[in-house]
Amino acid sequence: MASANATYGxxxxxxxxxxxxxxxxxxxxxxxxxxxxxxxxxxxxxxxxRISIIFKGxxxxxxxxxxxxxxxxxxxxxxxxxxxxxxQNFDILRKGTASDGKVELPFCFTFPLNVSLAPPADKNWFYxxxxxxxxxxxxxxxxxxxxxxxxxxxxxxxxxxRIVYRLEARMDSSVSGSPRSKVRQELNFIPPAPEYHLSLxxxxxxxxxxxxxxxxxxxxxxxxxxxxxxxxxxxxxxFKHKLVEKELFFGPKSFSEVxxxxxxxxATSARVLVIGSPVPVIITVQHLQRSESLPxxxxxxxxxxxxxxxxxxxxxxxxxxxxxxxVDVNTDVVTIFEKKLDKGNAWLLYDGLNLLDxxxxxxxxxxxxxxFTSYGLNLEHELQVEIWGECADREFLGLVCKTPVQIVTHWxxxxxxxxxxxxxxxxxxxxxxxxxxxxxESATQESEVRLxxxxxxxxxxxxxxxxxxxxxxxVG
Numbered sequence: 001m002a003s004a005n006a007t008y009g010x011x012x013x014x015x016x017x018x019x020x021x022x023x024x025x026x027x028x029x030x031x032x033x034x035x036x037x038x039x040x041x042x043x044x045x046x047x048x049x050r051i052s053i054i055f056k057g058x059x060x061x062x063x064x065x066x067x068x069x070x071x072x073x074x075x076x077x078x079x080x081x082x083x084x085x086x087x088q089n090f091d092i093l094r095k096g097t098a099s100d101g102k103v104e105l106p107f108c109f110t111f112p113l114n115v116s117l118a119p120p121a122d123k124n125w126f127y128x129x130x131x132x133x134x135x136x137x138x139x140x141x142x143x144x145x146x147x148x149x150x151x152x153x154x155x156x157x158x159x160x161x162r163i164v165y166r167l168e169a170r171m172d173s174s175v176s177g178s179p180r181s182k183v184r185q186e187l188n189f190i191p192p193a194p195e196y197h198l199s200l201x202x203x204x205x206x207x208x209x210x211x212x213x214x215x216x217x218x219x220x221x222x223x224x225x226x227x228x229x230x231x232x233x234x235x236x237x238x239f240k241h242k243l244v245e246k247e248l249f250f251g252p253k254s255f256s257e258v259x260x261x262x263x264x265x266x267a268t269s270a271r272v273l274v275i276g277s278p279v280p281v282i283i284t285v286q287h288l289q290r291s292e293s294l295p296x297x298x299x300x301x302x303x304x305x306x307x308x309x310x311x312x313x314x315x316x317x318x319x320x321x322x323x324x325x326x327v328d329v330n331t332d333v334v335t336i337f338e339k340k341l342d343k344g345n346a347w348l349l350y351d352g353l354n355l356l357d358x359x360x361x362x363x364x365x366x367x368x369x370x371x372f373t374s375y376g377l378n379l380e381h382e383l384q385v386e387i388w389g390e391c392a393d394r395e396f397l398g399l400v401c402k403t404p405v406q407i408v409t410h411w412x413x414x415x416x417x418x419x420x421x422x423x424x425x426x427x428x429x430x431x432x433x434x435x436x437x438x439x440x441e442s443a444t445q446e447s448e449v450r451l452x453x454x455x456x457x458x459x460x461x462x463x464x465x466x467x468x469x470x471x472x473x474x475v476g
Contacts, residue, residue: 013185018043019051019171021185022104029190030111030165031411032145036187037108040080040169044092044103046181050172051081051092055109057145057189061315061376062159069318071119071375073145074112080105083174111165111189115141119375123318128325136378137316146372148188149379151313151332161315161377165189191370193408196272200406203268203282217400218288222260225392226291226298259291261298265349267385267401274410275368279336279361281307281385281401285351301346302353303395304388307337307361309368309407314378334368337361349389363407371407381407 013021023038030036040053057073084091095103118141119125125139149163164186171181264286273279287297315328339359341347347358355361372379385401 011182011184013183015041017181017183018046018173019169019181019183020102021053021167021169021183023167023185023187029188031190031192031409032111032113033192034111035108036111036167037106039104039106041098041102041104042081042092042171044090044097044101046171046178047090047174048081048092048171049083049174050079050170051105052077052079052170053107054168054170055166056168057115057163057165059146059375059377060159060162060164061317062161067317068159069120069123069376071125072117073115073374074117076109078107078109080107109167111145113144113192115143115145115374117141119318124325125318125375127316127318127327136314136373138373138375143373144191144194145189146374146377146379147190147370148186149369149372149377151330161313163374163377190409190411191372192411193274193370196406196408200272201270201274201280203270203280205268205282205284217264217266217398218262219265219391219396219398220260220262221298221391221394221396222258223392223394224258225394226259226261226294228295257291257293259294261290261294261391262288263297263300263391264288265300265387265389265398265400267355267387269383269385269401269403269405271403272406272408273363273381273383274408275363275370276410277363278356279307279363279383281355281361281383283349283351283353283355283387283400285349285353298391300349301390302341302349302358302387303343303346303390304340305338305355305358306335306386307355308384308386309334309336309363309405310382310384311369312380312382314380316376316378318376336363343390346390349387355385368407370409381405 020041021038022041023036025037027034036055040051042048042051055076058070059073060068060070062068081092081095092103095105098104115138119139125137127135127137127139130136146163148165149161151160165188166184166186168182168184173181265283267281267283269279269281285300290297311332311334313330313332315330317326317328337355337359347353369379371381381404383401383403383405384399386397387400388395388397390396
């Protein structure tokens with residue numbers, strides 16, 4: 001991926017233009033605390049009167065009628081040159097020239113951590129169906145900057161939403177008939193991971209079953225092949241077994257029963273998944289009932305497994321007082337792991353099996369965007385696991401995991417970088433809010449990581465999963 005995305009069109013950043021944004025040591029991605037520095041390379045023959053550069057982050061959302069809203073997250077500017085009017089506005093040459101005759105004006109900005117600007121006041125940014133203290137869509141500043149985002153256009157809106165971070169250079173010229181020159185250079189931004197308890201990186205089996213009620217996790221197998229000595233039966237006995245199952249043969253007591261077993265299979269994943277890292281998923285097998293003639297539970301085998309990440313993008317277009325609010329929901333599915341096993345190489349399916357033992361389940365897709373919430377935009381993820389298995393030569397399949405997860409990057413805030421929270425004083429942060437431990441006795445002091453005052457909302461995706469973490473206080 002290129003270090004920075006050029007903005008094409010009349011404001012494209014090209015070297016041959018009168019003003020060019022030359023980003024030094026450009027990066028494929030920036031995060032909070034990173035410096036964006038470079039030079040504005042200016043053609044002095046344009047006799048500039050004023051030159052400035054703006055660094056900003058913004059989102060662009062549209063409704064079904066292509067009516068847009070473009071709230072800014074932050075805006076920084078530097079005025080690099082203002083003419084004194086002397087020398088027919090050639091005084092920019094006093095700055096010195098490079099070997100190609102261009103004047104270089106240095107600039108430097110730092111990516112912030114949080115949104116500092118409120119959304120436009122002409123619209124109501126509070127979604128009526130939101131929880132005020134834990135909104136799906138943000139309506140006031142103070143939340144972390146969302147990542148750069150430019151999904152494919154789909155859904156009912158004719159123009160797709162975007163989240164953009166860019167530099168914008170402007171130059172006014174005294175040359176007759178020369179309009180203001182304006183060029184833009186986009187930068188890719190990925191926010192640092194929010195602070196979270198390290199236990200959230202591992203499956204918490206004490207949460208219980210998270211499957212919705214419409215998905216049955218209970219399996220029933222009924223066959224005479226469940227008998228331990230079935231494999232050693234003669235061909236005639238196997239034929240009788242088959243007739244008994246079809247209720248076509250009635251004979252001695254030994255052939256009068258068709259045994260059965262009932263068992264549960266579900267999976268539990270970590271609640272926080274890190275892009276580029278393995279995804280731990282623990283299989284739970286519960287043997288519930290079986291015929292009295294079966295001394296032990298039968299063996300279960302894994303024949304196929306598929307792990308998918310379902311992403312849900314919700315776009316809220318705030319309404320003016322005379323309009324109605326709309327929400328556009330689009331989904332995307334990425335398969336992060338799938339494996340088929342031949343009958344002879346089937347994997348033993350047992351309680352406590354980690355899918356990482358079966359294969360490389362890793363969140364390594366460059367199309368995956370971290371979870372975020374913003375003005376009018378919300379991106380949530382859900383992990384789904386499907387299993388195809390075998391018991392006594394009988395196949396079973398089903399969805400065993402359907403749970404909301406928070407996707408984060410492996411980046412953390414730069415050491416030594418501090419920023420004033422614009423919401424400081426508006427609310428108090430409870431350092432224990434959101435803390436969750438899998439095993440409080442084994443948790444080390446090093447793993448006691450404080451959660452921030454901001455956390456992502458799983459409410460629109462969660463079903464029967466009951467959140468243990470109370471939402472932090474929110475002031476809108």
